[in-house]
Amino acid sequence: MRRLLLSSSALVVGLAAVAAVGAPAVADSVSPNTCLSDCTAVFDTAGAHSFTAPAAATSLTVTVNGAAGAPASQAITNDSTALGGAGGSATVDLGVDGAGVTFDLGVGATGAGSSVSTDGDLLVLAGGGGGGGYVGRLDLPGQIFGTYPGGAGGSPTTVGVTPGATATAFGANPANGQGATAAPGAGGIGLAPGSAGSPSNGIGSVPGGAGGSRDIVVSGAPVTHTGGAGGGGYAGGGGGAVTQVDAGDDIIDDLVAPGGGGSGFLAAGLTATAGEPNAGPGSVTFTWSFSPAASTGSTTVHPGDSVTVDVTGLPANVAFDEVLDGAIVASGTSDADGAATVTFTVPAGQRAGAFPVQTLVDGVLAASTSAVTVVVDPAAATPSGSGTPAALAATGSDLPVGGMSAGALLIAAGAVLLVARRRIAAVRGAR
Structure with missing residues (x-):
């Protein structure tokens, strides 16, 4: 040569x-x-x-x-x-x-x-x-x-x-x-x-x-x-x-x-x-x-984290997409030497697991990074108000314990009122 x-x-x-x-x-x-x-x-x-x-x-x-x-x-x-x-x-x-x-x-x-x-x-x-x-x-x-x-x-x-x-x-x-x-x-x-x-x-x-x-x-x-x-x-x-x-x-x-x-x-x-x-x-x-290659320094991430991907070996000035777990998370264009760097944010709803970040050119897989592990906080994984209901009262009622207390108070108030009415009636009869 x-x-x-x-x-x-x-x-x-x-x-x-x-x-x-x-x-x-x-x-x-x-x-x-x-x-x-x-x-x-x-x-x-x-x-x-x-x-x-x-x-x-x-x-x-x-x-x-x-x-x-x-x-x-x-x-x-x-x-x-x-x-x-x-x-x-x-x-x-x-x-x-x-x-x-x-x-x-x-x-x-x-x-x-x-x-x-x-x-x-x-x-x-x-x-x-x-x-x-x-x-x-x-x-x-x-x-x-x-x-x-x-x-x-x-x-x-x-x-x-x-x-x-x-x-x-x-x-x-x-x-x-x-x-x-x-x-x-x-x-x-x-x-x-x-x-x-x-x-x-x-x-x-x-x-x-x-x-x-x-x-x-x-x-x-x-x-x-x-x-x-x-x-x-x-x-x-x-x-x-x-x-x-x-x-x-x-x-x-x-x-x-x-x-x-x-x-x-x-x-x-x-x-x-x-x-x-x-x-x-x-x-x-x-x-x-071409023999494109992709790499990232990120190994473990959470939803909302930023991930940077370096791509080399692409055709010059060609558009490409970055895909995580089947979804496009970023797009870019290579330079005259076929290289590019892109950064994306892990989507809030991303599921947990290990996924490579894939580089696609015109829908064709060109390169992949090593797998990136996505860790999802359990609290963040369960939406507010969707937790397991509290234990039911022993009465078998479908109402929660707080509802049973309110019902008992209403019954007691009704009894007091009934006694008061009977006393008023007795006083009127003695007259």
Whole structure:
């Protein structure tokens, strides 16, 4: 990972440059900001791009596909087998050293290599495929007897240069464009020779050589036939020649030879695995995942207590919720480094028990703290007036003891009143 270990000063300069020119180029497709695992950013529009890997990513790979070479001209033959050579493909493990780094990308057009570099250092390049060729009696209209793909681009799986493949029309015919190595591939030899590919510039993909071009007269009119172009790559493949071959029937056929593939490259300190040969356009795809973590210093709390949670490893600037015992108790947004700190109050009605504080992003569990024990005061747990009634009096009355005393007083007062009334009546009778 030596090439990814940027100095602090270089990183500051790089970030300042990004800020000065605005946001990096937008990928052709990218996962939502809430993605936590196997997130992707795909660049498949030919040209130069840049990509800044998420700062909190804990895994990061990049898959680089060189573009397939051009098929044989449809103006000459519409044979479905008239394909260009496959582009190289490799997936490179950039690891945690790639987190937060800005990468410069080159996505290859037809027959060109695709590359990834950073801070001026080339990290990986997958070669482009050579252009396709064909054979036939070309002075007769429609007399195409066979087609040949160009050489495949190099798929770098070991450190250094991976050669592109040489085209294989008629086996080892010298008209075929040669595959590139660290040096350019030689052009094919023939009546109209192909040209050699370009030498490496050490920065990105360079072009392959042009195919030889020759006019062949058909029905009194010249038709131009051009050999397959060499594929682009770390060094360019050679272009195919136009020549004549003895097909074994004592009749000479015209061969428009395919081009050779461009070479690939992998920087020291990196590991890569080869992908399937790429039959389509060039592309660069980054894939990453996060490993969020949450922690709190609180171990035992009561309703009404404050709890602080520290969260790290989230995507940048993403909203999240904190959940205790199934209820959302706080919300927050991560910073540019994927970190945040939130504080919440344990709800007054929270039940007793041990519960982790869970961090959810878009409803998906991202991280959990260790369990926090909630202790509830028994007095606080029983609402006022809902306690057990006092023991009933032995009389069996449903009234409480205090009610029985009041009843006894009323009965006594009634007896006194009755006695007083009888005395008054006796006095009146004696009169």
